[in-house]
Amino acid sequence: MHTQEVTQDSLAVGQGTTEGNVLSVEGVSLSFGGVHALRDVSFSVKEGSITSVIGPNGAGKTSLFNSISGFYKPSAGEVRFLGESVNGVPAPERARRGMARTFQNIALFKGMTVLDNIKLGRHAHLKTNALDALFYMGRARREEMELRAEIEERIIDFLEIDHIRKQSVAALSYGLQKRVELARALAMQPKILLLDEPVAGMNREETEDMARFILDVREEWGVTVLMVEHDMGLVMDLSDHVVCLNFGQMITQGLPKEVQAHPDVISAYLGSGDVAALRRQFKEGKGA
Amino acid sequence: MRIGTVKENYGADAALFDTRVQRGWLVVLAVALVLLPFVSGQYVSYLACLVLINVASTTGLNILTGFTGLVSLGQAAFMGVGAYIVALLEMKVGTPFILNLLLAGLGAALVGMVVGLPSLRVKGLYLAIATIAASVILHFVFANWTEVTGGVSGLTMPPATLFGMELNQPGEVYWIIMPVTVLLLFGAANLFRTRIGRAFIAIRDRDISAEVLGIDLLRYKLLSFAISSFYAGVAGGLWAYFFRVITPESFPLMMSIFFLAAVIVGGMGSILGGILGAIFMTMVPEVLKMLVGVVTPFWPEAVAVLSPVRIMVFGGLIIFFLIFEPEGLAEIWRKIRRFFHLWPFKT
Numbered sequence: 001m002h003t004q005e006v007t008q009d010s011l012a013v014g015q016g017t018t019e020g021n022v023l024s025v026e027g028v029s030l031s032f033g034g035v036h037a038l039r040d041v042s043f044s045v046k047e048g049s050i051t052s053v054i055g056p057n058g059a060g061k062t063s064l065f066n067s068i069s070g071f072y073k074p075s076a077g078e079v080r081f082l083g084e085s086v087n088g089v090p091a092p093e094r095a096r097r098g099m100a101r102t103f104q105n106i107a108l109f110k111g112m113t114v115l116d117n118i119k120l121g122r123h124a125h126l127k128t129n130a131l132d133a134l135f136y137m138g139r140a141r142r143e144e145m146e147l148r149a150e151i152e153e154r155i156i157d158f159l160e161i162d163h164i165r166k167q168s169v170a171a172l173s174y175g176l177q178k179r180v181e182l183a184r185a186l187a188m189q190p191k192i193l194l195l196d197e198p199v200a201g202m203n204r205e206e207t208e209d210m211a212r213f214i215l216d217v218r219e220e221w222g223v224t225v226l227m228v229e230h231d232m233g234l235v236m237d238l239s240d241h242v243v244c245l246n247f248g249q250m251i252t253q254g255l256p257k258e259v260q261a262h263p264d265v266i267s268a269y270l271g272s273g274d275v276a277a278l279r280r281q282f283k284e285g286k287g288a
Numbered sequence: 289m290r291i292g293t294v295k296e297n298y299g300a301d302a303a304l305f306d307t308r309v310q311r312g313w314l315v316v317l318a319v320a321l322v323l324l325p326f327v328s329g330q331y332v333s334y335l336a337c338l339v340l341i342n343v344a345s346t347t348g349l350n351i352l353t354g355f356t357g358l359v360s361l362g363q364a365a366f367m368g369v370g371a372y373i374v375a376l377l378e379m380k381v382g383t384p385f386i387l388n389l390l391l392a393g394l395g396a397a398l399v400g401m402v403v404g405l406p407s408l409r410v411k412g413l414y415l416a417i418a419t420i421a422a423s424v425i426l427h428f429v430f431a432n433w434t435e436v437t438g439g440v441s442g443l444t445m446p447p448a449t450l451f452g453m454e455l456n457q458p459g460e461v462y463w464i465i466m467p468v469t470v471l472l473l474f475g476a477a478n479l480f481r482t483r484i485g486r487a488f489i490a491i492r493d494r495d496i497s498a499e500v501l502g503i504d505l506l507r508y509k510l511l512s513f514a515i516s517s518f519y520a521g522v523a524g525g526l527w528a529y530f531f532r533v534i535t536p537e538s539f540p541l542m543m544s545i546f547f548l549a550a551v552i553v554g555g556m557g558s559i560l561g562g563i564l565g566a567i568f569m570t571m572v573p574e575v576l577k578m579l580v581g582v583v584t585p586f587w588p589e590a591v592a593v594l595s596p597v598r599i600m601v602f603g604g605l606i607i608f609f610l611i612f613e614p615e616g617l618a619e620i621w622r623k624i625r626r627f628f629h630l631w632p633f634k635t
Contacts, residue, residue: 071496091499091500092499092500092501092502092503092504092505093502095499095500095501095502096502101500103497107496107497107500108494108497109489109490109494110493110494111489111492111557112486112489112490116486116489119483119486120486120487120490120503122483123483123486123503124501124502124503126483128482128483128484129484130484130511130514132482133479133482133483133484133485134475134476134478135475135478140481140482141299143482143483144302144481145298145302149298152298188502
């Protein structure tokens with residue numbers, strides 16, 4: 001691998017951030033009819049950090065991601081990206097500014113090869129117009145060749161997917177599809193990478209590979225990472241900062257160790273923090 | 289048996305025709321296309337022109353329906369727009385045919401973009417209905433804007449001229465139709481080597497994640513409509529030079545269904561599929577007609593008895609191919625090629 005020496009040009013971090021925060025969520029609330037998916041959630045993501053959002057199912061993690069990437073419009077509060085409010089900025093424009101995202105249930109384009117899927121990540125940064133494209137001369141050819149070389153040398157090599165580059169994504173295993181999705185997000189030249197359950201449904205080996213890639217992305221590419229994940233082992237090992245949600249509200253945030261030990265977090269996951277009460281329930285046969 | 293193809297640079301890997309054998313066949317095809325009008329009679333030239341016009345229009349619809357996933361039943365109406373523009377320019381202004389065809393394409397593209405506006409909100413069958421509505425409106429305009437379109441009786445236009453020669457016969461108009469169609473086909477193939485084509489496929493496969501990648505849905509859907517109708521407009525212009533009489537009934541809704549069927553039979557989302565589909569849909573009825581002609585000397589009532597059967601056989605063939613290979617003729621072609629590449633081993 002020769003990824004070590006080619007990390008400088010996409011490292012455009014540090015521009016326009018306030019107090020070293022790439023992203024900050026300030027008092028965001030979101031409701032669908034009477035259901036409050038998010039209530040007054042506030043936290044910030046430091047530049048170069050790995051921040052994780054945890055919480056039981058239905059806690060509002062994916063709603064939070066959708067609010068950040070621009071699918072949902074928060075009913076109150078503000079999302080600030082690179083020091084600017086992005087409320088009212090449509091999703092494609094957020095992507096262009098450097099917000100890349102992967103999905104919980106893989107959102108690759110099934111009718112295309114791995115290579116074309118990754119190339120799509122760069123879409124917003126290319127300039128070829130329809131007329132260039134029809135004749136495939138000048139700018140269109142030049143951009144395609146440059147893009148191909150960069151994807152081959154930086155991304156495909158880095159994520160170790162060179163053996164599948166010409167295959168259709170529909171035929172790939174789950175773990176490889178997740179890796180291709182990460183490759184596509186990297187092709188977007190992101191400033192922040194939003195990973196929605198990057199290791200869900202993976203076996204141990206695939207999980208370890210993905211963990212290594214996430215760390216490498218931060219180290220070698222200098223990209224800030226915000227992820228939602230259920231795998232506590234991964235979250236605790238990788239994160240610099242953990243945010244815990246339950247029923248749309250933020251319970252606590254802080255270092256992984258602090259969050260893990262927080263009584264409200266334990267009760268959110270187990271249903272009650274009162275261990276004695278739990279034990280009584282089991283004895284009476286009401287448990288399980 | 290072929291083991292693999294070696295490429296030395298990314299450019300070679302992205303080439304449209306990547307092996308020497310393929311390029312060889314391409315030269316054979318090019319020579320055949322050039323020689324065709326010299327060696328064949330007017331009837332074969334007539335059929336060749338018809339096939340080429342249909343290939344151009346089907347390829348346009350394939351960009352919209354096969355690659356972008358937007359079902360449209362307005363293709364014939366867009367062809368009509370192009371045909372009327374060409375006829376009017378030829379009759380009233382007398383500009384050269386290349387310019388007329390270009391303007392026909394641009395005019396149709398403009399109309400196509402307006403028709404495509406609902407596509408951000410409605411998809412699938414609903415969009416198909418919306419495009420039917422558009423084609424009915426266009427038909428109404430063709431029939432009733434009498435001062436411009438000549439109303440129900442339509443327009444009769446002079447032939448195209450090339451270096452001062454009038455192109456009257458099919459074997460002569462062929463020299464306009466063939467190069468323009470080839471150009472359009474190369475354009476379509478190139479489109480899908482670049483970000484524009486990839487964005488179209490992304491919208492077809494998963495529009496929400498396309499948006500997250502920075503693809504502006506409305507813009508690209510309208511662009512797809514524009515390119516598709518541009519192809520229809522140029523094809524309509526070629527049609528006008530070929531038949532030279534344009535009436536509102538020249539471009540019925542049935543014709544739009546014909547193009548949609550050609551895209552589906554040939555293979556959605558494949559340039560080759562559009563070509564094969566258009567050839568199939570145009571030639572099979574002709575071949576069946578010829579077969580009836582062969583039988584007639586031995587069985588005088590053949591025409592009366594077999595004509596309805598002919599239509600049923602045509603419909604049956606379409607259904608047969610869809611069941612046999614839902615991915616279309618292009619997929620059948622790929623399987624045949626793979627068989628020969630791997631021979632003598634089994635696929």
